[in-house]
Amino acid sequence: MADVPVRIGDRLLGDGKPCYVIAEVGNNHNGDFDRAIALVDAAIVAGADCAKFQMRKLEEVYRDSSLSGKDDDLAVEYTLDLLRRFELTIGQHKKIADYCASKGIEYLCTPWDVKSVAVLEGFGTHAYKVASADLTNLPLLAKLVTTGKTLIVSTGMSTTEEIKTAASFLDEHKANYVLLHCQSTYPAALHNIHLRFMETLREIHPLVGYSGHERGIAVSMAAVALGAIVVERHITLDREMEGPDHAASLEPEEFKALVSGIREIEAARGEKLAERVLSQGELINRENLAKSLVAARDLVPGTVISESDIAVKSPGQGLSPLKMSELLGRELKRTMAADDYFFQSDLDEGIATARRYRFDRPWGVPVRYYDIERFLEICEPDIIEFHLSYSDMERDPAAYLSGTYDLGFVVHAPELFAGSKLMDLATPDETLRRYSLEQTQTVINITRRLKKFFPKTKRPPIVANIGGFTMDVPLSAQEKAERYRIFAQSLKELDLDGVELTPQTMAPFPWHFGGQRHQNIFIFPEESAAFCAKHDLRMCVDISHTKLAANHFGFDFYQGLAQLGPHTAHLHFGDARGLDGEGVQIGEGEIDFDEVGQVLRKHAPTASFIPEIWQGHKNLGEGFWTALERLEGHV
Structure with a gap:
């Protein structure tokens, strides 16, 4: 990986940065420009970082015989029929890119061929998505590397060895990239997802995200809890529409809930701490509910503290009961009434005491x-x-x-x-x-x-x-x-x-x-x-x-x-x-x-x-x- 920061536009990607959320429109516009714009608007309302599309020149991607329908099976014929009907023109893509810029959301696109990369370079695109189907397409990867842009690389449909080979290729070419764990079925069965494969991916490359095709939002949010720095999900206006991706997509309110959940997880995940830090709310509850060491009876200065001098009672505003062994055998330096708290100062040499302080403004203390x-x-x-x-x-x-x-x-x-x-x-x-x-x-x-x-x-x-x-x-x-x-x-x-x-x-x-x-x-x-x-x-x-x-x-x-x-x-x-x-x-x-x-x-x-x-x-x-x-x- 190159030493320069990995970013998309102004957004840095990586551990400690907010998860980058991709609203994958893909072909869910079904060839309708107005629907494409509506999906961009839905992505904005949901709080996604970018709206992503796909661009392909079919004659560059498929064999002539496949395009002519001579010798491929029904699945390929069905796919090609949909792609032809659902394709947007280059002009429409440009208008969508401009619309995204005017609305403050990133336009990204998955180029499926080298000529599409050239077109998108003319748009000023800040990053490129590599589809799972092209992880092993080294000529396309080589072309994308020359752009110097960040690559978001899905790993669905690929073996571990294929992923390692592609990553090595990208590393040799000093590419900036993120690997996305992906299960390329639409929708994906939960038992096939294996989120913890992200741990294996992280051994191959440090920057790892998740591209999800499952139903619902729980798994994608779990990926963030496991450290995904990018999450990609398909967005649709209606999961019942024609097309292979709609069933594995999220409708606008679901996508909004996903983004909200991701941000909540990030806030709660926090940092890896060497020491547990008590929140202000915990401190309040600790003061009210926990236990303290208190005087079991009236005590005078000079008392050598024994177990019979100490009781454990709420609230938790004094010395912790864990300190009892340190208190035993100490000579008390102050007068205590029964139930008075012991404090840390009873273990230390002394406490801070008041005096006449000097300030250029009136000062005081809070009292009851x-x-x-x-x-x-x-x-x-x-x-x-x-x-x-x-x-x-x-x-x-x-x-x-x-x-x-x-x-x-x-x-x-x-x-x-x-x-x-x-x-x-x-x-x-x-x-x-x-x-x-x-x-x-x-x-x-x-x-x-x-x-x-x-x-x-x-x-x-x-x-x-x-x-x-x-x-x-x-x-x-x-x-x-x-x-x-x-x-x-x-x-x-x-x-x-x-x-x-x-x-x-x-x-x-x-x-x-x-x-x-x-x-x-x-x-x-x-x-x-x-x-x-x-x-x-x-x-x-x-x-x-x-x-x-x-x-x-x-x-x-x-x-x-x-x-x-x-x-x-x-x-x-x-x-x-x-x-x-x-x-x-x-x-x-x-x-x-x-x-x-x-x-x-x-x-x-x-x-x-x-x-x-x-x-x-x-x-x-x-x-x-x-x-x-x-x-x-x-x-």
């Missing part, structure tokens, strides 16, 4: 009612952010707060309310929207009551995850616009006197009840900034969420922060990794906080912030103090 006094004893923040749960909404703040505090404050509204209801001020479900309005108004009223404890804050921000999520698929642009319109209506129905509702930027895949959803609004910076400008809103920009959105949708993260900056009231700082690794400890993800700092100093110089680190509050806020240490001097 019950731990505000404890946190204020060990650090001196400029602000605090109350993270309310739905149970907190029933509590009287005066039971936890007294006097006044020389601090600013922010309130984070619950995302989950009683009865497993998720806040959604943008939902078309009027019952849920009304419930969300009622609960949000309650949060607003609580925030007003908190103002007497924090007289420095005249108009406290309320951070809110507005909603606009869907269970299984993302919304269309039109549907998203409707969700924004509904939220705008909800804003008009809330009494916001004396407070400021600040929508939070969201990640593309929020975790609700330990499972994934699709988020649809307040993801794209330009879109969010435009909404804020129109409705005189400011936002809470969650740095981690916005980075995950940039990773998924491909927009420039730092440019996005610049767009959001003028509309930013408050910030959540956490690192991010991949598509759903949110709230990662600072410096352990993919964000350059020096660059974040430069952008925010220019575009949001007065916005306050807190560290938003996954389980940062544990062990007296150990995760928060680590984050603040690492952020100091950068943001």
Whole structure:
């Protein structure tokens, strides 16, 4: 194989690249140009990468005696009759190629003879398909190699030795090519397909795909799971039409389902990992359901820990039970009440502790009612952010707060309310929207009551995850616009006197009840900034969420922060990794906080912030103090 990248047009082919999906029209147009165009349109709607046709000059492909019908059997006579009736002209092929170019889908073709190659070279074709019947046609392969184009080579009807011979020929001529495993019967019986022969093909040549003629889509999707980098399937408007390929073809909705399934498999297949990485949803469920090592009784510093001092209980927010042997015999360095968690720091030399941090913008920490006094004893923040749960909404703040505090404050509204209801001020479900309005108004009223404890804050921000999520698929642009319109209506129905509702930027895949959803609004910076400008809103920009959105949708993260900056009231700082690794400890993800700092100093110089680190509050806020240490001097 040549050393240059293997590609078709702008698409690179290979391991780690999206599977290249070929919609094989072949002769399923049955000689009708308009039907051919309709099949191209169907391929586009289905999400195929290319629409492929076939071109042959019968006098070049068949013997004169075969063409005259003198001495061949009925099968050849039947085939030739169909080919004559179903053939498109060169002019029609050119129009189809031009139509494909205008619609942004690749036009490919299988040339069955040398003269057809010459014609297709005049079209500017980017690659060529070699039919299974021509795997052993070395003169045709030699001609195709001279074009310098990528070859997609089917291996149906050929022995292993024939495949090796053809591959050696292509390698000697430094061709760029992909071998397609293929069972050339129409439709193919499942027991004849032997998908794992792809493993043998990969020993012959590293780039392997699959050309399928089976019924349905499961086998073709399985080929992708087994590493096929190209999948070819026939497409038809009607499987009942005349012609040999229709029965082994997929109708448009089936083809669309195939492409969708392939993309889902690619997303799920991921990478070969040396270490298993827990998803954010698993971390949430682990925290809720797994076990921790806890103190079996009240313990004092200096206690040499024995088995009788340790119990194993849920939730999984402390030291794993797998660490019990390491804990035994250690001298405890802190006071523990019964049921307090043991932490990794009990095995280490010490933990990160709080101090007075120095930032050029107001900074603070997230708190619950019950731990505000404890946190204020060990650090001196400029602000605090109350993270309310739905149970907190029933509590009287005066039971936890007294006097006044020389601090600013922010309130984070619950995302989950009683009865497993998720806040959604943008939902078309009027019952849920009304419930969300009622609960949000309650949060607003609580925030007003908190103002007497924090007289420095005249108009406290309320951070809110507005909603606009869907269970299984993302919304269309039109549907998203409707969700924004509904939220705008909800804003008009809330009494916001004396407070400021600040929508939070969201990640593309929020975790609700330990499972994934699709988020649809307040993801794209330009879109969010435009909404804020129109409705005189400011936002809470969650740095981690916005980075995950940039990773998924491909927009420039730092440019996005610049767009959001003028509309930013408050910030959540956490690192991010991949598509759903949110709230990662600072410096352990993919964000350059020096660059974040430069952008925010220019575009949001007065916005306050807190560290938003996954389980940062544990062990007296150990995760928060680590984050603040690492952020100091950068943001």
